[in-house]
Amino acid sequence: MGKLSFHGGVHPPEEKELTEGLALEVMPDPAQVFVPLAQHLGKPAKVLVKKGDFVRQGQLLAEADGFISAPVHSPVTGTVAMLQNSPLAGGGSGQVIAIKPGPPPAPKVEEGEEAPPLPDSSPMLLPPLDPEQAPVAELLERVRQAGIVGQGGAAFPTAVKLSPPKDKPIEWLIINGCECEPYLTRDFRLMIERTADLARGMKLLARICGAKRIGIGIEGNKPEAIAAMRAQAGIEVFELKTKYPQGGEKMLIVAATGRKVPAGGLPMDVGCVIQNVGTALAALDAVVKGEMPRQAALTVSGHGIKRPRNLYVTIGTPVQEVIDFCGGTTDDACRVVLGGPMMGPAAYSLEAPIVKASSGILVLTNDEVKEPAQSNCLKCCNCVSVCPLSLLPSRLARLSQFERWEEARDLDVMVCMECGTCAFACPAHIPLVQWLRLAKTNVRKLPRNEG
Secondary structure, X not given: OOOEOOOOOEOOOOOHHHOOOOOEEEOOOOOOEEEEOOOOOOOOOEEOOOOOOEEOOOOEEEEOOOOOOOOEEOOOOEEEEXXXXXXXXXXXXXXXXXXXXXXXXXXXXXXXXXXXXXXOOOOOOOOOOOOOOOOHHHHHHHHXXXXXXXXXXXXXXXXXXXXXXXXXXXXXXXEEOOOXXXXXXXXXXXXXXXXXXXXXXXXXXXXXXXXXXXXXXXEOOOHHHHHHHHXXXXXXXXXXXXXXXXXXXXXXXXXXXXXXXXXXXXXXXXXXXXXXXXXXXXXXXXXXXXXXXXXXEEEEEOOOEOOOEEEEEEOOOEHHHHHHHOOOEOOOEEEEEXXXXXXXXXXXXXXXXXXXXXXEEEEEEOOOOXXXXXXXXXXXOHHHHHOOOOOOHHHHHHHHHOOOHHHHHHOOHHHOOOOOHHHHHOOOOOOHHHHHHHHHHHHOOOOOOOO
């Protein structure tokens, strides 16, 4: 029986052998962390602390500001050094809270006075809950209170995803264990290092969203993970064809269930909720241990890094410090990518801090970054055949070049997930996904009565 799959897609070089055999290690806390207020899709959190405040690990630093938002907690115990604008991993800049880890400063006392007791410096934890017995509403509120976000890339607030409308009953909770991006292996390591915890976290999420069935999609290039998850009771394992972007929500749903999410629709429209491996584990830790997210599990790889590793890195750690911890870069290193090479942005500043949803840091060499000369479109339709959403990338790119935004909108450019398969497959080396991204940006600016 063939492996499950979807229409289109590509198979770039995997490059996973650099780190797939390396267990996750803990990187020590840096001398200072820079905690962004925007670590999630939606509105940035509202800051609650000020310079000079002593904060404990797990303490609320900023509260959610609206429905599509998430609270931010301190990853360390220490003193707030400043609130400042800083480069962010996704591009641009935003407000961060700089915290210097360490004990509380000694209070100043006059001669003859008794020094007051130092504030508690132990981590702040929420009361543990029983994931099988606690009320569903209480479990959902815990996920919201802990600021859990999706770790598959978009960093969508998890509590929102777990709250489908009553008219959209959920049949399937499916965990994305595909990790189809080249180089990245952190999800693979989590699946084989925390197998039982992952299974328990999946059942927790299924209980919260009301899913009747639980599955996990894993590509065939991860047989050890497939075997480990098949040993867990109550979970269906979908062995998927190794192909990019197998981990996209719509691709995963059609491969695993045969259901097709309508254009502009959501997984819940076909009775599914999709979550990432790391998200399920973070939710479990928040429920059974009362822990707030303080570390990101990520892969540091590429032929431009001297010592590739899988790491637990404290949220707020600058990218440069992670690179230094891995031995620094080779002489021919030329680009740093945050995430996977297909969708991850190139880092414009290594001061950008690690966030909850960080999945990888890639240091690539000149040999890995190939930028051949662009030529005119060959009319070969490669981009059309590989597009997993059955769009017309070459046509949309031309409309974008000529700023014909309304026509691009009418050809469903907003459906594009920016996976980059079209650009990867283009023999003319046209930056198709960049043109489509530009078109989407401008379509969003169209008046509502036109868009």
